Amino acid sequence: MDNLHLTVARGYVAKLLANNRVxxxxxxxxxxxxSEFQKIAEIDTLGPIAETPSA
Incomplete structure (x- = not known):
């Protein structure tokens, strides 16, 4: 679910940066x-989520 939220947020940031006035x-x-928004918008894929090992 977190990847979905991050993907949606990245798309929103990219859309904002497409607006020259913004x-x-x-x-x-x-x-x-x-500069940080530009870095976020340029992310192509989200890396795998590292899972904590179970004891």
């Missing part, structure tokens, strides 16, 4: 957020 605002007011 990118311009982020570049002016929140440059650090913009």
């Amino acid at each position: 990118v311009r605002w982020l570049a002016t007011h929140q440059q650090d957020y913009l």
Whole structure:
């Protein structure tokens, strides 16, 4: 279920970054957020979830 939420969030961030006005605002007011959002939007696949070993 977490992978689904992350995938949906990544898609939403990518859609926001497709809007030039949003990118311009982020570049002016929140440059650090913009760079992190760009990294998130560029993720192609989510790696496997590491499971904790059972005792």
